[in-house]
Amino acid sequence: MPTNTTEQRRALLDELTQTQRERLSHIDFKLYFLGELRRADVVGRFGTGPAAATRDIAQYREIAPENLVLDNVDKVYRPTESFVPLFDHSPQRVLTALSHGFGEGVGDSLKSMVRCEFPTALNQPKMSVLAPITRAINRGKAVKLVYTSVESGRTEREIVPIALVDIGIRWHVRAFDRRRKGFRDFVFTRMESPVVLEESPIGEEEKVEKDVQWNRIIELELVPHPNHPRPEVVMMDYDMPDGVLHVKVRAANAGYMLRMSTIDCSPDHSLEGLEYALWLKDPLALYGASNARLAPGYRDPRPDAPSVPIKAL
Structure with missing residues (x-):
């Protein structure tokens, strides 16, 4: 033709x-x-x-x-x-379809098309970057691309994408990094020229089942901040009539969620400001989460824990 x-x-x-x-x-x-x-x-x-x-x-x-x-x-x-x-595919509609389904099912039966986590996207990845990544997730393939990171600058990588993640200010992909031999988060806007590697087999250590941080579910108890002048308003805002908001989150995403939601995670609820409407009742619940240090006010409970600065998100 x-x-x-x-x-x-x-x-x-x-x-x-x-x-x-x-x-x-x-x-x-x-x-x-x-x-x-x-x-x-x-x-x-x-x-x-x-x-x-x-x-x-x-x-x-x-x-x-x-x-x-x-x-x-x-x-x-x-x-x-x-x-x-x-067709011209709207970025927000594509991401909504991938995360909520594209009309398949009704109500609670709606399912995402690829493995996905989401609040609301505030930036938009290029469709030419997103499409190869989602194809790789859907088909269980690796991807070769150029990636620019804060630590390493611009380098060529091979990754095995396992899931999309929306942290509220951006979308990124959870993937196995063949260069560093472990699971990492890769931001779409920092990717260039991704190509699906059709002939590259996926090793057992690269599969989603081996991502400990992704598969570990952390249960958090959030309460109105003890220093908030109107705790009853907080309870209304978060629909917590008993005064406790129970949240389950993947360890791989916990730090992002707590930071984007501005939740005080200090052990003595010492952060000040009305933006801290909630306090994490038991900060030890974050112990072992790879990005716990992103949570506002979090302190590593280990007495010999090194002081590590927060890297750029």
Whole structure:
């Protein structure tokens, strides 16, 4: 099939009904961000029959023939190396779809498309960076990229992404770093030119089950700050009629959550200011969390603990 120009693509899309464009947009989304498309994906999303789903995929191929190829081994369509999205995908909508589902299920049955943690995104990663990462998470693949960190500057890395994380001010990816032989957090805005490594096998030590900090769930008891002038307001704000807010968080994300929520984690509730509406009743609950030092006022209980400055988030 000949390749259509951008103008030809738009003209062909303009001839379609809104319903048809929605179905093609879903196909585009599945290919771009999950790296695979099955006829059942269209059937399940829109409730159409198999024949109608086949026609939708054929119509997508007519408009963007260079975007997908059939994987005869897995019997699914894959995006090609020359894939260019047929639609403009809003960053917030994409992240919402990946974290909450893209219309599949109702109510409590909604499920994320890839492993994900989220409050609210305040910055937006580039879609050309996000897409290879989410494809790698979905398919269990490694990624090669260029990464700029505060400590090491600009270096080439190989990582094995396991989950998306939203800490309120940004999205990052939890991944195994083959350079440092351990799990780390990688910020999307610091990534360049990610490429999925199709032929690079994933070792047992690189799988999500081996990430101790990710799999450890910490239970926190938050109470109105003892120095707050109106503790009853705090109880209303956080829906805590008994005066205690019970929170469960992954050890890998605990420090971020407590810092972004401005929770006093000092053992003697010594931080001052109305921004500290809550106090962590038992700071020892953070013991062993890799980023506990990010929590406001946290003090390592070990008597010989080194004083480590907070690194840039």
